[in-house]
Amino acid sequence: MKESWSSVWKKKSSLPFSNNYKTLLLMNGWDTGVSSFSINDWKKFINLIIKKFKIKKGDKVFEIGCGSGAFLLPFYKKKITCYGLDYSSKFIKTCNKIMKKGVFIKAEANDLKKFKRYKFNYIFIHSVFQYFDSMYYANQVMGQLKKISQKGTKVFILDVPNLKKKKTWEQKMIKAIGKKEFDKKYSNLNHLFYPKSFFEKFCKRNNFSLEIISKIKLKKQSSQYRLNYMIKV
Ligand SMILES: C[S@@+](CC[C@H](N)C(=O)[O-])C[C@H]1O[C@@H](n2cnc3c(N)ncnc32)[C@H](O)[C@@H]1O
Numbered sequence: 019m020k021e022s023w024s025s026v027w028k029k030k031s032s033l034p035f036s037n038n039y040k041t042l043l044l045m046n047g048w049d050t051g052v053s054s055f056s057i058n059d060w061k062k063f064i065n066l067i068i069k070k071f072k073i074k075k076g077d078k079v080f081e082i083g084c085g086s087g088a089f090l091l092p093f094y095k096k097k098i099t100c101y102g103l104d105y106s107s108k109f110i111k112t113c114n115k116i117m118k119k120g121v122f123i124k125a126e127a128n129d130l131k132k133f134k135r136y137k138f139n140y141i142f143i144h145s146v147f148q149y150f151d152s153m154y155y156a157n158q159v160m161g162q163l164k165k166i167s168q169k170g171t172k173v174f175i176l177d178v179p180n181l182k183k184k185k186t187w188e189q190k191m192i193k194a195i196g197k198k199e200f201d202k203k204y205s206n207l208n209h210l211f212y213p214k215s216f217f218e219k220f221c222k223r224n225n226f227s228l229e230i231i232s233k234i235k236l237k238k239q240s241s242q243y244r245l246n247y248m249i250k251v
Pocket of ligand 1: 082089126127149
């Protein structure tokens with residue numbers, strides 16, 4: 019049977035539970051050579067976002083594709099109200115265990131109806147867009163964002179594979195792990211790469227503003243092939 023990303027995440031989410039960052043990051047797939055970093059770098063990256071965008075207690079923060087909760091945990095520790103969605107039920111269980119006052123619901127990223135009663139101040143989608151199986155699905159996700167936003171909502175779509183860098187990424191990966199391993203790893207499990215125009219067109223259609231935030235980057239090798247977008251509703 020062909021392996022799918024959802025089966026990969028199902029497996030990762032079934033790792034034995036522990037509420038330390040090391041395990042939570044491992045569950046979220048942050049363990050391969052090109053995507054590994056220190057726990058300190060992780061916390062620094064998230065705390066910088068919180069500081070730069072003045073996210074504070076009382077704000078409603080929602081993460082789509084929240085996995086084990088490793089990204090939301092620094093927000094939660096600052097008493098910011100956290101909401102999350104993931105298509106893996108085990109991940110949702112883990113989030114509920116480590117962030118008892120949060121709201122975590124199992125759902126597909128292109129179906130936000132269970133959240134439509136909320137209007138969030140900040141929406142994060144970190145390192146998830148590459149796992150969507152088509153641009154059609156990604157477009158559906160973008161369309162859904164409008165239902166849970168209000169004027170002033172900031173939507174951060176982070177760690178998005180940059181189509182302009184796809185060839186260089188492939189060449190670097192093949193050099194690092196060899197063609198055989200590359201084909202084995204990525205022939206069934208594709209990463210979807212996005213042109214900047216995908217986000218520009220969405221913002222133009224909806225009269226939202228778009229910014230690339232290149233200064234806030236997680237210190238990891240693959241970040242050079244990715245872009246961080248911020249949409250202001
Ligand atoms: C690389 S992990 C990132 C987790 C977390 N955002 C972080 O930054 O640590 C990708 C996550 O996206 C979730 N995911 C991927 N595709 C999804 C989809 N179509 N709907 C909901 N969740 C999805 C996976 O289950 C996994 O938890």
